[in-house]
Amino acid sequence: MLQIEGLHTHYGAAHVLRGVTLMIEAGTSVGLLGRNGMGKTTLIRSLMGYVRPSAGRVQWNQREVTGDAPERMARRGIGYVPEGRGIFPNLSVRENLVMAARPSIDGSRAWTIERVLGTFPRLAARLAHGGQQLSGGEQQMLAIGRALMTNPQLLILDEATEGLAPLVVAEIWRVVADIRATGIATLVVDRDYRKVGEQSDQLVVLEKGRVVLAGPAQTLRGDPRLASFLGV
Numbered sequence: 677m678l679q680i681e682g683l684h685t686h687y688g689a690a691h692v693l694r695g696v697t698l699m700i701e702a703g704t705s706v707g708l709l710g711r712n713g714m715g716k717t718t719l720i721r722s723l724m725g726y727v728r729p730s731a732g733r734v735q736w737n738q739r740e741v742t743g744d745a746p747e748r749m750a751r752r753g754i755g756y757v758p759e760g761r762g763i764f765p766n767l768s769v770r771e772n773l774v775m776a777a778r779p780s781i782d783g784s785r786a787w788t789i790e791r792v793l794g795t796f797p798r799l800a801a802r803l804a805h806g807g808q809q810l811s812g813g814e815q816q817m818l819a820i821g822r823a824l825m826t827n828p829q830l831l832i833l834d835e836a837t838e839g840l841a842p843l844v845v846a847e848i849w850r851v852v853a854d855i856r857a858t859g860i861a862t863l864v865v866d867r868d869y870r871k872v873g874e875q876s877d878q879l880v881v882l883e884k885g886r887v888v889l890a891g892p893a894q895t896l897r898g899d900p901r902l903a904s905f906l907g908v
Contacts, residue, residue: 677702677861678723678830683732685715685722685885692718694885695732700830705862707876707893709869711907715885716865717759720834724749724756753781755828759835759865761819765808769799772807772818773825780827786858792821795851813844820851830861837866849875869906873897881905 678700685693693715700706710716721727723734728743735741736752750756764772773792779785793800796817802810810818816836823831833852837845852875856862866872873879879896881889883905889896896902 677737678863679735680719680723681733681735683719683722683729683734685718685727685729687718687727692885693722693729696882696885696887698880698887698890700861700863702829703859703861704877705856705864705875707869707872707879708863708865708882709872709879709902709906710882711905714882716882717834718885719882720756720832720863720865724754724832750826753827753829755823755826755831757816757819757823757831757833757836759838761815763807763810763815763818763822765806768804768806769810769818770803772822773799776822776825778826780829785827787824787827789825792824795824795854796821813840813847816840816844816848817851820848824855828860830863831855832863834865835867836864837868837871869902869908870897 680698683693683696696719708716722729725744725746733742773789798814799817837848849871864872873893876893879893880887888905889901
């Protein structure tokens with residue numbers, strides 16, 4: 677479904693991604709791991725069109741999409757929950773959800789506002805609250821719910837549990853598991869490599885902008901190289 681081949685990305689003179697190759701098949705989950713500053717968010721921003729790669733290519737459903745604008749990538753069926761959440765603070769919970777609502781590329785609407793509120797009961801009790809009135813955990817739930825309202829084929833979660841209380845973190849991981857069970861493909865970035873490993877079919881580890889380890893999560897979870905590359 678998503679194929680990234682030999683991707684290089686620069687920020688000015690800084691060469692951040694150095695020939696990254698990654699593939700996500702329909703309905704599968706990939707965990708993207710690496711220490712801070714190794715290129716994980718840059719890879720996501722490059723495939724989503726926020727940053728234009730300097731070399732390599734991105735294909736979506738066998739179509740060349742390298743450097744396409746973020747809104748075009750979203751319309752093609754990629755939901756993105758960015759680090760920092762990115763909700764609209766001046767809109768209510770309902771407005772944040774409804775403004776993102778659209779059918780999937782095949783016309784179906786598996787994720788409705790009712791389903792999102794059923795998944796995140798806390799949001800149901802705060803429908804009229806503004807985004808700025810929510811706790812950090814509630815804002816994260818809203819960000820995930822808003823992405824689901826686009827009925828994506830692929831959902832990208834960048835540090836979805838960062839800075840959240842343990843009970844909220846557990847709820848987020850529960851929802852990630854539920855999303856996987858529906859058949860939506862996921863690309864997950866998180867510091868908790870054990871949880872990422874549990875919720876992924878494949879793991880990819882970046883170091884200094886290069887893929888240094890990749891393979892089935894079930895195999896790599898017990899590989900001593902994994903902890904070594906992550907510095908844990």
